[in-house]
Amino acid sequence: MPSIPSTPLDSVFGLILDLPSRRPAPDMPARLEGLFQELAQEQGPRPPEEVEDMIWAIWASHEDEAAEETMAEAIDALASGALKQARPLLDRLVARHPGWAEAWNKRATLSFIEKRDADSLADIARTLELEPRHFGAVSGFGQICLRQGRLNEARAAFQIALSINPHLEDLREMLEDLAPENLMLH
Incomplete structure (x- = not known):
């Protein structure tokens, strides 16, 4: 029986269904584990919005200060709708720092806004491979x-x-x- 060809959406969906069994990339900051445990609680010691903000801040941070500044520029460009400005910044980040999940995620967001679903799906897959x-x-x-x-x-x-x-x-x-x-x- 011939197999049904898999679309990019189907491939990413398979990855998402497998997320509970996947571990984050080894270079993910260890402090994220505790934050995710706290986030999963109905009533944690801190408001969930604060914990979520801390997670996003860690994801957007990088040991390379120039990369972090480029990420901040890209986030500002996305927020202001300057999509043409954001694209080269994010392309440069994923090329120079392919292990940085948030760089892939931000580029996936940009592609989604631009209605480039196939590109967005590819970057979502890479994001989730690094940070399930x-x-x-x-x-x-x-x-x-x-x-x-x-x-x-x-x-x-x-x-x-x-x-x-x-x-x-x-x-x-x-x-x-x-x-x-x-x-x-x-």
Whole structure:
């Protein structure tokens, strides 16, 4: 029986389904482990938003000060909608620092905004290979699935993102809206 060709979306979906069995790259800061354990708690010692901000700050940090400055520039460019300015910055970061998960994730975000789903999926895959706990990348994958009408995959991705960070209320609402009983047929 011939096999059904796998699309990039299907390949990344397989990776996402396998995330619970994957470990982060060895050079991920060890302090992330404790933060993720705290984030998983319903009532931790700190507000979950603070813990989430700490995780994002660690992901965006780098031992190379110039790389960190370039990342800050790229984030500012993304936030201000200067996409043409952000692209070369992020391309340079992933080329010079291929082990930096957040560089791949930010470029995936840029590609998503530009509606370059195949490029975004490739960068999401690389992000998750390096940092399987990256709830932002998993959520971004779910957004691509929504855009492509792949609702089952979107639901699964959002559930997995929420299993990593149960405090993503916007994502929880989206998941509720995607429940079969809440979908309106056109």
